[in-house]
Amino acid sequence: MAVAVAVAVAMLTGAAAQAEPIPNLPPYGGAYQPQGVDERGLWMEFDEIERSFRDSTVVINDASLKAYIQQVMCRMVGTARCETVRLYIVRNTSFNASMGPNGMMIVHTGLLLRARDEAKLAAVLGHEFAHFELRHSLLRFKHSRTAGDIAAWAGVAGAGAWALGGRGAYNSVRMAQSVQNAAIGSTYAHTRDQERQADLLSMAYLRASAYDPHCFPDIWDRLMDEADATAQGRRQRSTRYDRVSFFADHPTDLERATTLRGLAVAMNKPGEDGKARYDTALAGWRAQLFADQIKRNDFEGTDYLLGQLAGAQWSTDLLFARGELYRTRGHPRDLAAAVGFYRDVVARDPTHAEAYRGLGLAQLRSHDAAGAEALRTYLTMKPAADDAAMISMLIQ
Amino acid sequence: MKRTLWLGAILLTTAQPALASNTLIVAQAPVAVAKSPMTVTPDREWNKMGARPGRNSESWTIDGDGLNEVTFYGGIEADRTLFREVSKRTMPLPRFSATMLLTDIPALFEASYRIALNTPVMKIDTVAPTTFLGHKAVQFAFTYSRVDEEVRRRGDAVAAIIGGKLFMITFDAPDIFYYQRDVAAYRAIVATAAIAR
Numbered sequence: 001m002a003v004a005v006a007v008a009v010a011m012l013t014g015a016a017a018q019a020e021p022i023p024n025l026p027p028y029g030g031a032y033q034p035q036g037v038d039e040r041g042l043w044m045e046f047d048e049i050e051r052s053f054r055d056s057t058v059v060i061n062d063a064s065l066k067a068y069i070q071q072v073m074c075r076m077v078g079t080a081r082c083e084t085v086r087l088y089i090v091r092n093t094s095f096n097a098s099m100g101p102n103g104m105m106i107v108h109t110g111l112l113l114r115a116r117d118e119a120k121l122a123a124v125l126g127h128e129f130a131h132f133e134l135r136h137s138l139l140r141f142k143h144s145r146t147a148g149d150i151a152a153w154a155g156v157a158g159a160g161a162w163a164l165g166g167r168g169a170y171n172s173v174r175m176a177q178s179v180q181n182a183a184i185g186s187t188y189a190h191t192r193d194q195e196r197q198a199d200l201l202s203m204a205y206l207r208a209s210a211y212d213p214h215c216f217p218d219i220w221d222r223l224m225d226e227a228d229a230t231a232q233g234r235r236q237r238s239t240r241y242d243r244v245s246f247f248a249d250h251p252t253d254l255e256r257a258t259t260l261r262g263l264a265v266a267m268n269k270p271g272e273d274g275k276a277r278y279d280t281a282l283a284g285w286r287a288q289l290f291a292d293q294i295k296r297n298d299f300e301g302t303d304y305l306l307g308q309l310a311g312a313q314w315s316t317d318l319l320f321a322r323g324e325l326y327r328t329r330g331h332p333r334d335l336a337a338a339v340g341f342y343r344d345v346v347a348r349d350p351t352h353a354e355a356y357r358g359l360g361l362a363q364l365r366s367h368d369a370a371g372a373e374a375l376r377t378y379l380t381m382k383p384a385a386d387d388a389a390m391i392s393m394l395i396q
Numbered sequence: 397m398k399r400t401l402w403l404g405a406i407l408l409t410t411a412q413p414a415l416a417s418n419t420l421i422v423a424q425a426p427v428a429v430a431k432s433p434m435t436v437t438p439d440r441e442w443n444k445m446g447a448r449p450g451r452n453s454e455s456w457t458i459d460g461d462g463l464n465e466v467t468f469y470g471g472i473e474a475d476r477t478l479f480r481e482v483s484k485r486t487m488p489l490p491r492f493s494a495t496m497l498l499t500d501i502p503a504l505f506e507a508s509y510r511i512a513l514n515t516p517v518m519k520i521d522t523v524a525p526t527t528f529l530g531h532k533a534v535q536f537a538f539t540y541s542r543v544d545e546e547v548r549r550r551g552d553a554v555a556a557i558i559g560g561k562l563f564m565i566t567f568d569a570p571d572i573f574y575y576q577r578d579v580a581a582y583r584a585i586v587a588t589a590a591i592a593r
Contacts, residue, residue: 057517057541057548091516109516234488292516295507297490328503330493365497386522390499390534393525 022203022263026133028081039101039138046100046137053088053104060089060109068281069107069121072274076122077129077205085129093292095223099128101137112282113289114222116309118274119215123202126209130201136194143190147183154179191249199256203263212271213264220257222308226301227253233300290321299329320345320355327362338362353381357391364394371395417446421456426588430454432470433592434529434563439584442466450479464569464578466585471561478508478562487511494560498534499523501555501562509540517541529563529591531556539571550575554586565589 034043053059060066066087074082084103092108099105105128115121131137158176161169199216206213224241231238241254250256282289293302302325310318323341326334342359345352356378363371372395379388421427421442426435430453442456449455449467456466472478477489490507493500502520510518518540526535533556540549551568567582569575 055546057546058515058543093516234485236485295510297488297507297511328490328507330495330500361497361499365495365500387499390523390525393532394497394499 022200022207022267025201025204025208028078028133030080031084034102038142039135042138042141043102046102046104050086050100050102050104053106056090058091060091062089062285065089065281065285068277069125072118072122073105073125073129075118076126076209076211078208081129081133085132091292093296097124097128099132101132101135103132105129105132109285109289109292112285113293113309114226114305115219115278116275117215118278119206119211119271120219120273121278122209122211122274123206123213123216123219126202126205127198129205130198131194134194134197134201136198140187140191140194144187147187147190151180151183154183185246188247188249192244192251195250195256196259199260200263203260203267206271207267207269210272212273213267213269214261215273217257217261217264220253220260224253224257226304226308229304230298230301233298286317287321290317291324294321294325294328299325314344316345316348316352319348320352320358323355323358323362327358327365330365332366335362335366339366339368351381353378353385356381357385360391360395419444419446426590430468430470432468432563434468434470435590435592436468436565436585437588438581439588440581442581450477452476453479458578458581459574462570464574465567466582467566469555469562469564469566471558471563473561478505478564479512482512482514487514492562494557496557498525498532498555498557501534501557501564502536502538502553505536505553505555505564505566506538509538513540513542515540515543526554528554528556528565528586529558529589531558538568540568548572552579552582558591563591 034040066089069089070082070085070087073085073087076082085105086103088104088106089112090106090108093110093113094108095110095114096108097106097111105125107125111121111124115124154176158173158180161172161176202216203213206216224239228238241252244252244255290306293305296302303322306318306322306325314322319341323338323345326338326341339359339362342355342362345355346359349355356374360371360374360376360378363369363374365371375391375395379385379391382388385391421438421444423438423440426437428435432452438456440458442458445455445457445461447455450469450472452470452472454468454470455461456468458464469478472492474494475491477491479489481489489511490504492504496504502523506518506520510516519538521537521539523534523536526533528535533554535552535554538551538553540551541547542549548571549568550571551566553564553566555562555564557563565582565586567579569578
């Protein structure tokens with residue numbers, strides 16, 4: 001019995017993550033059809049989800065942006081592979097992307113805001129495609145089912161041992177509980193291993209592509225810093241990156257950054273970042289992405305993010321977004337800072353009506369009478385603005 | 397006998413929440429709302445929901461809170477959220493500040509809805525000046541959809557800052573049918589809103 005339990009526990013928990021080499025790209029067979037009852041069922045379920053998701057209000061139907069991201073996908077994983085993917089861009093401020101087992105890919109606008117350049121976006125898209133290519137959804141489903149069975153039968157065995165009683169009953173129940181814990185833990189460990197495999201395969205795509213592989217670890221560094229900034233702003237303890245929790249479904253960002261950096265250095269492959277193309281494609285969406293991010297009520301995280309996007313040089317739209325962020329929080333010192341940001345914007349672009357609006361409102365909220373003048377300028381520039389009547393009332 | 401007593405006690409304890417839940421608001425009678433000095437006189441019957449969205453607020457509905465809902469915010473104090481936090485640790489709601497301008501109220505409302513409902517599909521459509529409770533006020537219209545639900549919802553709101561506290565009445569309903577049918581009843585409530593001096 002004890003041996004059987006030990007074997008079961010070892011099978012379920014699996015070996016600890018080892019530093020694995022980057023795999024060779026698996027052969028790709030083109031239009032793949034689901035095999036077996038489990039996979040067919042899973043695909044059918046996701047086909048149904050996709051059908052309703054396609055017409056959802058949260059999906060952005062911008063043909064040119066969609067085409068661009070599809071192109072990035074093709075540059076990353078190759079034309080044959082990328083053609084199987086249906087892409088959905090979703091208005092969601094969190095950094096995320098996901099892939100259904102049937103080839104439905106979801107990209108959040110929060111990822112587009114944080115990716116900064118094409119290579120980083122490509123790395124994440126490659127990671128998601130790797131889940132698809134390695135059929136991770138199916139394997140996870142099967143693993144969870146097996147682990148669920150083991151946990152249930154261990155429960156029955158434990159209850160039986162307790163009912164029978166006798167000297168060994170206590171130890172048998174404890175053993176059954178250990179098996180249950182191992183079974184439950186193994187489903188999360190398995191998911192974390194899948195994430196590691198997807199990271200590795202994404203590195204394999206990066207190696208075969210024109211992109212710089214160093215882009216991938218950078219993403220996780222910045223995400224950790226942003227999460228730290230958010231936690232600090234909310235006076236919370238920051239996430240620990242040196243260990244994974246029992247229920248974690250991803251490895252820690254630190255582990256991913258460290259592993260991927262090691263692989264990128266070992267690969268020693270130069271590449272492009274495609275920043276110019278990325279900025280051009282996202283130009284029409286930046287203002288919307290900033291506005292959505294500011295409404296998350298995460299001052300420090302957003303300020304960090306804007307600073308990272310700006311780098312050494314604050315562009316006009318980033319300065320304006322920063323002004324809006326500070327004015328929204330609205331502490332007296334924030335309002336003073338916001339006035340400074342808006343002034344910088346109008347100094348660079350005297351036709352920026354919205355900056356005059358922000359400037360005027362920030363000044364009015366600070367009891368600075370000069371705000372009325374800025375708001376009058378706004379109304380002169382945009383007499384038909386949606387809030388023209390409201391602004392007129394404020395300056396009366 | 398003992399069993400009857402026990403049964404009675406159980407019935408009493410289970411009946412309490414039911415009693416405390418929805419109450420009928422009769423038409424044409426002034427009623428104080430949201431534990432505040434604000435009173436309104438509805439032109440039709442409403443149901444007051446037992447569950448309050450937050451400390452200084454209450455909700456009325458005709459057919460159910462997802463179908464037509466009027467919410468009264470009766471004096472939200474500085475550094476308070478509009479309604480109860482949904483997830484204070486991961487998604488804290490923005491807080492009202494007494495120094496806010498009237499134009500900041502629609503933005504506060506939008507951010508609160510976006511975070512509480514976890515939806516990016518929320519938009520303030522129009523903002524206009526008005527008078528509410530005898531003070532300068534802002535009225536605004538908004539549209540939104542909840543996550544995993546394709547119903548387009550539409551709403552109106554009117555808000556004033558009086559003595560550093562936020563007084564607001566909002567209405568929201570599905571755009572199809574309910575909004576058009578019930579918005580007049582909401583406007584009748586707003587038109588009769590008064591505040592005790």
